[in-house]
Amino acid sequence: MPIARDDVAHLARLSRMDLAEAELDHLAAQLDVIISAVARVQEVAVEGVPPTSHAVPLVNVFRDDVEWPCLSAEEALDQAPAVEQQRFRVPRILAED
Amino acid sequence: MAGELTRMTAAELAAAIATGEVSALEVTDAHLARIGEVDDAVHAFLHIAADGARQAARAVDERRAAGEMLGPLAGVPLALKDVFTTIDMPTTCGSAILNGWRPPYDATITRRLRQAGVVILGKTNMDEFAMGSSTENSAFGPSHNPWDLSRVPGGSSGGSAAAVAGFEAPLGIGTDTGGSIRQPAAVCGVVGVKPTYGGPSRYGVVAFASSLDTPGPLARTVLDAALLHETMAGHDPCDSTSVNEPVPPVVAAARQADVSGLTIGVVPELGGEGYQPGVLARFGEAVDLLESLGAKVVEVSCPHFSYALPAYYLIAPSECSSNLARFDAMRYGLRVGDDGTRSADEVMSLTRAQGFGAEVKRRIMLGTYALSSGYYDAYYGKAQQVRTLIIRDFQTAFEQVDVLVSPSTPTTAFPLGERVDDPLAMYVADLCTIPSDLAGNAALSVPCGLAAEDGLPVGLQIMAPVLADDRLYRVGAAVEAALDSRRGHPLLDEAKGLAW
Numbered sequence: 001m002p003i004a005r006d007d008v009a010h011l012a013r014l015s016r017m018d019l020a021e022a023e024l025d026h027l028a029a030q031l032d033v034i035i036s037a038v039a040r041v042q043e044v045a046v047e048g049v050p051p052t053s054h055a056v057p058l059v060n061v062f063r064d065d066v067e068w069p070c071l072s073a074e075e076a077l078d079q080a081p082a083v084e085q086q087r088f089r090v091p092r093i094l095a096e097d
Numbered sequence: 098m099a100g101e102l103t104r105m106t107a108a109e110l111a112a113a114i115a116t117g118e119v120s121a122l123e124v125t126d127a128h129l130a131r132i133g134e135v136d137d138a139v140h141a142f143l144h145i146a147a148d149g150a151r152q153a154a155r156a157v158d159e160r161r162a163a164g165e166m167l168g169p170l171a172g173v174p175l176a177l178k179d180v181f182t183t184i185d186m187p188t189t190c191g192s193a194i195l196n197g198w199r200p201p202y203d204a205t206i207t208r209r210l211r212q213a214g215v216v217i218l219g220k221t222n223m224d225e226f227a228m229g230s231s232t233e234n235s236a237f238g239p240s241h242n243p244w245d246l247s248r249v250p251g252g253s254s255g256g257s258a259a260a261v262a263g264f265e266a267p268l269g270i271g272t273d274t275g276g277s278i279r280q281p282a283a284v285c286g287v288v289g290v291k292p293t294y295g296g297p298s299r300y301g302v303v304a305f306a307s308s309l310d311t312p313g314p315l316a317r318t319v320l321d322a323a324l325l326h327e328t329m330a331g332h333d334p335c336d337s338t339s340v341n342e343p344v345p346p347v348v349a350a351a352r353q354a355d356v357s358g359l360t361i362g363v364v365p366e367l368g369g370e371g372y373q374p375g376v377l378a379r380f381g382e383a384v385d386l387l388e389s390l391g392a393k394v395v396e397v398s399c400p401h402f403s404y405a406l407p408a409y410y411l412i413a414p415s416e417c418s419s420n421l422a423r424f425d426a427m428r429y430g431l432r433v434g435d436d437g438t439r440s441a442d443e444v445m446s447l448t449r450a451q452g453f454g455a456e457v458k459r460r461i462m463l464g465t466y467a468l469s470s471g472y473y474d475a476y477y478g479k480a481q482q483v484r485t486l487i488i489r490d491f492q493t494a495f496e497q498v499d500v501l502v503s504p505s506t507p508t509t510a511f512p513l514g515e516r517v518d519d520p521l522a523m524y525v526a527d528l529c530t531i532p533s534d535l536a537g538n539a540a541l542s543v544p545c546g547l548a549a550e551d552g553l554p555v556g557l558q559i560m561a562p563v564l565a566d567d568r569l570y571r572v573g574a575a576v577e578a579a580l581d582s583r584r585g586h587p588l589l590d591e592a593k594g595l596a597w
Contacts, residue, residue: 011466044482049485052535053308056294056537063334
C-alpha cells in the first residue's frame with residue numbers, strides 16, 4: 001500500500017516537525033520505498049507467536065529507597081533556552097482569544 | 098618516542114605506566130599530538146578535551162607515585178562516543194539540536210572510566226543520535242576512514258572506530274543498536290564488541306532504541322577490548338534494564354585464545370548474493386582457519402534472519418520516535434522561533450524541523466507510522482513477533498554450537514556520498530549485525546584480512562549466547578593470533594590512508 005503525500009504531512013504534524021513542502025515531497029518518496037521494504041515482515045507466519053518487546057525479560061525492577069543527591073535549581077536550569085524566576089520560561093501553551 | 102607510544106596497545110601502555118617506564122602524562126601527550134597531526138584529515142573527534150585529559154593523566158601519575166595500586170587500564174587514553182553524557186564536555190550526539198549542550202551529570206560508563214583512571218581524550222563523531230552506518234548523518238560533517246580517506250569509517254560509532262584505527266587512541270567506546278560498533282570496527286580493521294544487552298549500563302547514554310542500545314568497546318586487539326569490557330560493564334542500579342549478573346570473564350578468555358573442542362556454526366542466511374566477493378573469500382578462509390585450529394565447523398540455518406532487517410526497521414524507528422519526543426525545545430537544547438508570538442507547539446515544530454537531520458526525520462516519521470492506530474498490528478506488532486522467531490533461531494542454533502560466525506558486513510568501506518540519500522542501501526550495511534541486537538546476545542567483529550578487489554579490511558563476526566560474552570573473546574583472540582602470526586604483523590600496519 002503506497003503512502004500518500006497527505007499521510008506524510010500528517011505524520012510530520014504528529015511528530016511536531018514543521019517541514020517545508022520540498023522536504024515533504026522528498027521524504028514521501030523515500031518513506032514509500034522504506035515502508036514497502038519493511039512490509040516484508042507480513043510474509044512471516046506468526047500465528048500464536050508472542051511478541052517480544054525486550055530481549056532481556058526483567059519485570060518490576062526497583063532501586064533501594066535511599067536518599068540521593070539531586071540537581072540544584074541552578075544546575076537544572078543551566079542549559080535552559082530561557083529562564084525566568086528560577087523556572088523554565090516557555091512559549092504560551094494556550095491559544096489567545 | 099611519542100610515535101612509539103601511539104603504536105602500543107592499551108595492555109602494553111598500562112604495563113609501562115604501572116612500572117613507571119613511562120608516565121600517563123607522556124602517553125596522553127603523545128596521543129594528543131597524534132590527534133593534532135591527523136584529525137583534520139580524519140575528523141574522528143567532535144571535541145578534544147586536552148586540558149581535562151592531561152589533568153586526569155597527572156592524577157594517575159600522582160596516585161602511582163603515592164604507591165597506590167592502579168587498575169588494569171589506568172593512564173590509558175580513550176575516545177568516547179558523543180552519545181555518553183560528560184559533565185565537563187559537550188554532548189551533542191552529532192545533532193544540531195544538542196549543539197553545545199553540557200549535561201548536568203556523567204553517564205555511569207563515563208564515571209566508571211574516570212574511577213579506573215582511563216584518560217578521556219575527547220568525544221567522537223557519530224551519525225546523528227546513532228542512526229546511520231557512515232557518520233555522514235552527523236550535523237558536524239563526516240569522519241574519514243584511515244585506510245582510505247575518501248571512504249566512510251562506518252557508523253554510527255565511526256568516530257571512535259576511526260580514532261582507534263588512526264592511532265589517535267588505543268581504545269574507543271561506541272554504542273550498538275543495529276551494528277553501530279561492529280560495522281565501523283569491521284570497515285576500519287579494528288575489534289568491536291556488542292556485549293550482551295544489559296551488560297554495560299545505558300544510564301547517561303542518550304537513548305535511540307532503548308530495547309536495543311548496547312554500549313561496548315573498540316580496540317586494536319581482542320585483549321584490549323576485553324580489558325575495556327571488564328572496566329565498563331557490570332550491574333547499575335540506575336539502569337532498570339541492567340543485568341544483575343557477574344560480568345563474563347572476558348579477559349581470561351582473551352588470554353586463553355583457544356578454539357579446540359568448540360563447535361562453530363556457519364549461518365548460510367548471512368552470506369551469498371549481495372555480498373562482496375572479497376568479503377566472502379576472507380570469511381571462507383577464516384572458517385577454514387578455525388577448523389585448522391581445532392574447532393568443529395557445522396552449518397546451522399537461522400531461517401528468520403532474512404527478516405531481521407525489516408523487523409529492525411520497524412522496531413528501532415518506533416522506539417526512536419518515542420525517545421526523541423523529549424527534544425521539545427523547552428528545557429535544554431536548541432529553541433527556534435520563540436519571538437513572543439508563537440505558541441509552544443509552533444516553537445517545538447520549528448525547532449525539531451531545523452534541529453534534526455534527514456535520517457532522524459525519516460526514522461521519527463517511520464516510527465510514528467508503524468505505531469499509528471490502524472497500522473500497529475500490521476507493522477510494529479508483526480515485527481515484535483518476528484523478533485521472537487529470531488530469538489528462537491538463536492536458541493535452536495546454540496543448542497548445537499558454541500558460537501555462530503558470519504561476515505560482519507556485506508561489503509568493505511564504501512565511498513563517502515555513495516549511499517547518503519539512498520536509505521535502503523545504507524540500511525543493508527547492518528544486514529549481518531542486526532539479528533544479535535534484536536535477540537540481545539553478544540557479538541564481536543575481528544579483522545580477518547583485506548578484500549582482494551579493494552585492499553580494504555574485512556571483519557569476521559562471532560556471535561555467542563546471552564551472557565556468554567567470554568566465548569567471543571576466546572574465539573576472536575585465537576583468530577587474531579593465528580592471522581597476525583601468519584602475516585608477521587598486525588593488519589593495521591598496512592593502513593595507508595594516514596602518514597606517520
